[in-house]
Amino acid sequence: DADVTQTPRNRITKTGKRIMLECSQTKGHDRMYWYRQDPGLGLRLIYYSFDVKDINKGEISDGYSVSRQAQAKFSLSLESAIPNQTALYFCATSDHQGAAYNEQFFGPGTRLTVL
């Protein structure tokens, strides 16, 4: 969905490096999410934010941190990358109201490989 963009799209890094994945959205949504997807495990929630000053841990937040710099931007950081953080990372947004308030809109994903 072009309304939700992620950078970079692909990244290869080494163990111990700090990595930042960025997400921007033009949908005007207040809620933003970070997920990781591993083969056969579906999506797991890392962090979510319902507003600029709101940050919440998800199911698998250890080893990750986030920053909600503005309503439209939500970045995910891996403080010291490790190989088992190799995965496909998705950012998503949703609105808190309206007919489609439960629907999440996903970015195209970032494929991260940690060597």
Added chain:
Amino acid sequence: SQQGEEDPQALSIQEGENATMNCSYKTSINNLQWYRQNSGRGLVHLILIRSNEREKHSGRLRVTLDTSKKSSSLLITASRAADTASYFCATEGNTGGFKTIFGAGTRLFVKA
């Protein structure tokens, strides 16, 4: 832990046939959603069914929800090769806080 579990994990059918995927979950929900994912891409929302609804239609999609059995099914009628994708159910719990949890998905392959 995952709330929703899809069944089957993979499904291969011929074009024109119907495809049925099932989702089971464990706790009470406000709603259940189905998403589609083409290989390596972001998920796209297909349909949402609320806990007080039993059936919903959208084009060739039919979703049912049985809250007594904690299960849902997604039926794609007259499948097309372009329907080849992974399909995920996502449940929104009603116990407070953000509780939308995705299942592991069903991989559907439609042969032309």
